Amino acid sequence: MEFDIIVVGGGPAGVAAARAASEEGIKVLLVEKCGFLGGNLTSSLVGTIGGLFVRNQDTIDYAVGGIPRDCAETLKSRGLAYGPIPWEQTAVLPHAPWGVKKLFDEWIESAENVKLMLHTCLVGAELESGRIQNITLQRRNAQMKVSAKAFVDASGDGDLSFLCGAAMEDAPVQFPTLNFYMHNVNVVEALTAGLATLQTLIREAVETGEFDLPRAGGAVIPTMRPGEVIVAMGRVSIDGKPVDCTDPEQLTYAEMEGRKQAVLLAEFLKAKMPGFSEAYLSDTPCRIGIRSTRRISGLYRLTGEDVLGAADFDDGICRSAWPIELHLEGKDTVLEFPPPGKTYAVPYRSLLPNGIDNLIVAGRCLSATVEGQGSARVSATCMGMGEAAGVACAIAGKNNIGMADIDVRALRERLKERGAIL
Numbered sequence: 001m002e003f004d005i006i007v008v009g010g011g012p013a014g015v016a017a018a019r020a021a022s023e024e025g026i027k028v029l030l031v032e033k034c035g036f037l038g039g040n041l042t043s044s045l046v047g048t049i050g051g052l053f054v055r056n057q058d059t060i061d062y063a064v065g066g067i068p069r070d071c072a073e074t075l076k077s078r079g080l081a082y083g084p085i086p087w088e089q090t091a092v093l094p095h096a097p098w099g100v101k102k103l104f105d106e107w108i109e110s111a112e113n114v115k116l117m118l119h120t121c122l123v124g125a126e127l128e129s130g131r132i133q134n135i136t137l138q139r140r141n142a143q144m145k146v147s148a149k150a151f152v153d154a155s156g157d158g159d160l161s162f163l164c165g166a167a168m169e170d171a172p173v174q175f176p177t178l179n180f181y182m183h184n185v186n187v188v189e190a191l192t193a194g195l196a197t198l199q200t201l202i203r204e205a206v207e208t209g210e211f212d213l214p215r216a217g218g219a220v221i222p223t224m225r226p227g228e229v230i231v232a233m234g235r236v237s238i239d240g241k242p243v244d245c246t247d248p249e250q251l252t253y254a255e256m257e258g259r260k261q262a263v264l265l266a267e268f269l270k271a272k273m274p275g276f277s278e279a280y281l282s283d284t285p286c287r288i289g290i291r292s293t294r295r296i297s298g299l300y301r302l303t304g305e306d307v308l309g310a311a312d313f314d315d316g317i318c319r320s321a322w323p324i325e326l327h328l329e330g331k332d333t334v335l336e337f338p339p340p341g342k343t344y345a346v347p348y349r350s351l352l353p354n355g356i357d358n359l360i361v362a363g364r365c366l367s368a369t370v371e372g373q374g375s376a377r378v379s380a381t382c383m384g385m386g387e388a389a390g391v392a393c394a395i396a397g398k399n400n401i402g403m404a405d406i407d408v409r410a411l412r413e414r415l416k417e418r419g420a421i422l
């Protein structure tokens, strides 16, 4: 099998990279260890697509175009997402995770020249003179080596970059959270009481100790299907510190602890929150949601100052108005927003590891400080990075050059032609 690029990871970043590369006319292998696509969006029920919008005084506008916007508009047209729902200086798009799972299947099935391998895990990489020669994939029935001209690390955890020996930053990590479904909720009653009531009830429970809640905040997100919400109120720690989800021992603990928290949180909501008295915990997702683990230490580190200063870069490849959102210590969440109505750019250099010619990353393992990643890690921004990575691979392949050597002006022009907002 011959491919121009191999994309590792079928989350929002990887799917966007594969789709964009195929639309640019190159041959793609997309590798995903789960049995479906979507990453955190589907496997961990994050519940809203963040990073899509910027809120101005009277309007809410898209901060991104291209693939993330197409994703949002298609889900809305199918009644599987609604919004934008204003949130501080931005807005979110709540959705039914099933809608994303199905849509990503459709994109990849209809894309030309994309081979999808589900249930396939990257386990090794061989390099020569600063270039990846091949990667090793573990499937149930075999191990195989595959090769390509360029590789996209969209694994979220930076697995490919790590296996290649790229310089990484892996601390501190953020708390993971196990979101879960509740059914038979009186959604109208819950929405009438509102998010403010929920926050007050959570704080009261934490202060009085009546319920030993893991977090002093959170949300319940209606999916628009009758009586169904996603509960996003957990936070898993070991000795008060966030779990390192690259360590299987710690991850095992996190999954089990996340489910215990789900039971407690459902009991709390039933007892306290209007609309939940007849509700029940209907299911937990196939894995806990991981906010951050490894990030590459690349040609540029996106910083918290870049986010808060609405930074612009000559090599910007997507934009966002999402705040720095940190789940790092104790029960509180830190939120710091860019100035009202403003967005920052993610530079192309943040996708490039040092010294590996044919590797690019996309998504939450980008090169960033803790604060920079705390903002850029949301789904729409990850899709924007993925789209840019896919187009960049096509440019590099056609010119037979390394990822750091492409003409970034040409990349930006092509992204704009594709509808991206830069």
Ligand SMILES: Cc1cc2nc3c(=O)[nH]c(=O)nc-3n(C[C@H](O)[C@H](O)[C@H](O)COP(=O)(O)OP(=O)(O)OC[C@H]3O[C@@H](n4cnc5c(N)ncnc54)[C@H](O)[C@@H]3O)c2cc1C
Binding pocket: 008, 009, 010, 011, 012, 013, 014, 031, 032, 033, 034, 037, 038, 039, 040, 041, 044, 046, 047, 048, 049, 050, 051, 120, 121, 122, 123, 154, 155, 156, 157, 159, 176, 177, 178, 179, 288, 289, 290, 291, 362, 363, 364, 365, 377, 378, 379, 380, 382
């Ligand atoms: C609890 C929680 C709540 C969140 N809330 C929101 C929200 O409301 N809105 C929002 O927009 N974002 C939210 N996020 C963030 C967002 O969902 C993620 O950061 C985003 O999904 C990252 O996209 P990604 O493609 O970079 O990585 P991921 O979504 O993590 O996808 C990576 C994919 O790579 C695969 N993979 C990993 N390693 C390998 C390997 N070795 N071989 C093969 N495949 C591999 C994984 O299975 C996965 O499918 C939340 C995250 C969490 C954890």
